[in-house]
Amino acid sequence: xxxxxxxxxxxxxxxxxxxxxxxxxxxxxxxxxxxxxxxxxxxxxxxxxxxxxxxxxxxxxxxxxxxxxxxxxxxxxxxxxxxxxxxxxxxxxxxxxxxxxxxxxxxxxxxxxxxxxxxxxxxxxxxxxxxxxxxxxxxxxxxxxxxxxxxxxxxxxxxxxxxxxxxxxxxxxxxxxxxxxxxxxxxxxxxxxxxxxxxxxxxxxxxxxxxxxxxxxxxxxxxxxxxxxxxx
Amino acid sequence: xxxxxxxxxxxxxxxxxxxxxxxxxxxxxxxxxxxxxxxxxxxxxxxxxxxxxxxxxxxxxxxxxxxxxxxxxxxxxxxxxxxxxxxxxxxxxxxxxxxxxxxxxxxxxxxxxxxxxxxxxxxxxxxxxxxxxxxxxxxxxxxxxxxxxxxxxxxxxxxxxxxxxxxxxxxxxxxxxxxxxxxxxxxxxxxxxxxxxxxxxxxxxxxxxxxxxxxxxxxxxxxxxxxxxxxx
DNA sequence: CATAGATGTCAACAGCGTTGCGCTACGTGG
DNA sequence: CCACGTAGCGCAACGCTGTTGACATCTATG
Numbered sequence: 041x042x043x044x045x046x047x048x049x050x051x052x053x054x055x056x057x058x059x060x061x062x063x064x065x066x067x068x069x070x071x072x073x074x075x076x077x078x079x080x081x082x083x084x085x086x087x088x089x090x091x092x093x094x095x096x097x098x099x100x101x102x103x104x105x106x107x108x109x110x111x112x113x114x115x116x117x118x119x120x121x122x123x124x125x126x127x128x129x130x131x132x133x134x135x136x137x138x139x140x141x142x143x144x145x146x147x148x149x150x151x152x153x154x155x156x157x158x159x160x161x162x163x164x165x166x167x168x169x170x171x172x173x174x175x176x177x178x179x180x181x182x183x184x185x186x187x188x189x190x191x192x193x194x195x196x197x198x199x200x201x202x203x204x205x206x207x208x209x210x211x212x213x214x215x216x217x218x219x220x221x222x223x224x225x226x227x228x229x230x231x232x233x234x235x236x237x238x239x240x241x242x243x244x245x246x247x248x249x250x251x252x253x254x255x256x257x258x259x260x261x262x263x264x265x266x267x268x269x270x271x272x
Numbered sequence: 273x274x275x276x277x278x279x280x281x282x283x284x285x286x287x288x289x290x291x292x293x294x295x296x297x298x299x300x301x302x303x304x305x306x307x308x309x310x311x312x313x314x315x316x317x318x319x320x321x322x323x324x325x326x327x328x329x330x331x332x333x334x335x336x337x338x339x340x341x342x343x344x345x346x347x348x349x350x351x352x353x354x355x356x357x358x359x360x361x362x363x364x365x366x367x368x369x370x371x372x373x374x375x376x377x378x379x380x381x382x383x384x385x386x387x388x389x390x391x392x393x394x395x396x397x398x399x400x401x402x403x404x405x406x407x408x409x410x411x412x413x414x415x416x417x418x419x420x421x422x423x424x425x426x427x428x429x430x431x432x433x434x435x436x437x438x439x440x441x442x443x444x445x446x447x448x449x450x451x452x453x454x455x456x457x458x459x460x461x462x463x464x465x466x467x468x469x470x471x472x473x474x475x476x477x478x479x480x481x482x483x484x485x486x487x488x489x490x491x492x493x494x495x496x497x498x499x500x501x502x503x504x
Numbered sequence: 505c506a507t508a509g510a511t512g513t514c515a516a517c518a519g520c521g522t523t524g525c526g527c528t529a530c531g532t533g534g
Numbered sequence: 535c536c537a538c539g540t541a542g543c544g545c546a547a548c549g550c551t552g553t554t555g556a557c558a559t560c561t562a563t564g
Contacts, residue, residue: 055542078521088544090522095542099521100440151432153444155451160460163452167462180462181469185478186485193425200383208332212385219387220395228392230399230412237413246417249489253418256492257485287511310552320513322553327511331552506564513558520551530541 055087057095057105064106068142072203076144104156106142107149111158114138118165124172125255131165132191132251139195143203150196163188174262183258190254194247287319289327289337296338300374304435308376336388338374339381343390346370350397356404357487363397364423364483371427375435382428395420406494415490422486426479 063084067076074080078099082089096102114134122130139146153159163184170183201209216239225232295316299308306312310331314321328334346366354362371378385391395416402415433441448471457464 075519077519079519090545091543093522151429151436152440153447155443155447160452160455160463164460164462167466171462177466178469178472181466181473182477182481184466184470185473186481189426189429189478190422190482193429194421196429197383197421197425204383208384211387215385215387220392223392228396230396230403231392234399234409234413234416237410238416240410241413241417245414246421249414249418250422253485253489256488257481260488307551309550311550322514323512325553508563509561511558511560514556515554516556517554518552521549523546523548525545525547527544528542531539533538534536 055085055091055095060085060092060095060102061106061109064102064145065109065142068106068144071143072205103145103148104152104154106145107152108154108156108158110138110142110145111154111156111162113141115158115161115165124169127165127169128187128255129251131162132247132254135191135195136198136247139199140202143199146195146199147203150192150199170258173258174265175258179261179265183261186257187254190250194250198243287317287323287327292317292324292327292334293338293341296334296377297341297374300338300376303375304437335377335380336384336386338377339384340386340388340390342370342374342377343386343388343394345373347390347393347397356401359397359401360419360487361483363394364479364486367423367427368430368479371431372434375431378431379428379435382424382431402490405490406497407490411493411497415493418489419486422482426482430475 060081063081064076067074067080067084078092079089081092085091092102096105114131114137117134117137118127118130139150166184166187167180170180170187175183201212204212216235220231220238221235223231231238292313295313296308299306299312299316310324311321313324317323324334328337346363346369349366349369350359350362371382398416398419399412402412402419407415433444436444448467452463452470453467455463463470
């Protein structure tokens with residue numbers, strides 16, 4: 041009784057958590073062309089869809105595992121030896137890149153916690169960066185959350201956007217060139233005046249500004265702390 | 273032949289776009305206790321679920337209309353006569369409040385464009401604020417997008433979070449007090465050291481820091497512009 | 505007054521995540 | 535070395551989702 045659950049993989053076993061996670065990433069990488077469903081996953085694995093439930097409690101648990109694998113991919117792209125600012129920039133850039141590579145995963149996981157190894161590594165990375173910037177204790181924790189939530193929210197939003205059906209995306213994208221050009225100039229003078237510029241803003245530029253704003257906020261907090269210390 | 277579509281409501285008509293939107297908001301306001309589905313909406317209206325399709329092409333169009341109504345609710349809460357910073361703060365606070373009031377709507381709409389009247393008004397509000405701060409042209413457009421995307425992303429993330437089934441949310445929330453307390457201190461020294469502080473960060477504080485970081489970024493950009501102008 | 509169009513009901517479809525049952529084949533205890 | 539327990543998998547099915555087409559009704563208008 042109370043056998044220790046044996047970890048030895050059966051030779052006859054066709055599936056494994058690893059194989060399922062990799063198949064999930066392959067499907068997720070196809071973006072909006074291929075929905076990430078349990079049935080599609082079974083097809084990809086050449087097995088019955090419900091066989092997945094022998095390896096993961098439900099789709100949510102699978103998703104968290106897949107997400108953590110994606111976190112690993114982000115970490116791989118961050119070189120050693122960077123200062124804290126460049127480390128955060130590399131994290132931000134890598135997060136967006138991986139999120140857009142696996143949008144189906146990123147869009148669902150953006151408001152979740154995986155509680156798995158690679159998430160711990162990213163948390164440690166951010167905490168290290170804000171610590172290097174000069175924050176500690178409650179400040180470090182607060183600014184960790186600011187950075188983490190901001191990155192997750194934005195990459196999740198971007199991922200959800202590229203997941204939309206092409207016709208929906210086309211409608212949203214053209215709105216700056218259509219509906220926003222036909223507003224009443226009396227009521228909406230700024231929109232009317234900046235119509236051209238609004239249509240030309242690139243997502244990359246927006247992302248850059250947001251990442252730099254985060255870094256500046258950390259720097260400002262650290263500076264105000266050292267000023268207080270000097271005054272005392 | 274090419275009749276002008278008559279706008280007169282039929283007396284026998286039980287439903288109307290307005291009534292459907294209001295019923296949608298009632299359901300959405302119940303959060304995770306009551307799913308926002310077409311069938312549930314029919315029940316709320318005392319009508320057949322598919323009757324909705326006589327007033328909206330599909331659920332997406334309904335959702336955009338509902339979202340724009342919610343945008344109106346945000347605008348109602350913003351008093352006149354505020355400076356640009358306080359206007360942005362009021363917008364941020366109101367957005368979060370309304371998003372958490374109707375999470376089902378906010379979580380889906382956060383990466384969309386409604387192209388409707390109240391969205392225009394919010395765009396005009398933000399453009400006015402960044403203009404007052406001293407930005408114009410491409411700069412105003414860029415920083416509009418920074419503000420709008422940041423607000424949408426964060427309130428969408430928050431809304432999605434409160435929509436999760438209670439047991440999922442409980443797991444995520446307790447993770448800082450469980451899994452994150454049991455990590456290997458050798459590999460994750462910062463997590464180990466800051467475990468207590470990490471568990472105690474409040475979402476409100478995180479939101480405040482993010483909003484102030486946005487405002488600071490706008491201010492910094494405006495300052496660098498006026499410096500350039502003075503130098504010339 | 506007749507008719508065309510708008511509105512609502514109903515049944516049904518395809519797709520989703522998930523569960524229970526039955527079969528097979530393996531690893532291990534006796 | 536054999537029998538047994540069970541892990542792994544396939545199959546059918548359930549309840550849920552958004553959506554469609556056929557049909558009925560009722561109203562405003564020519």
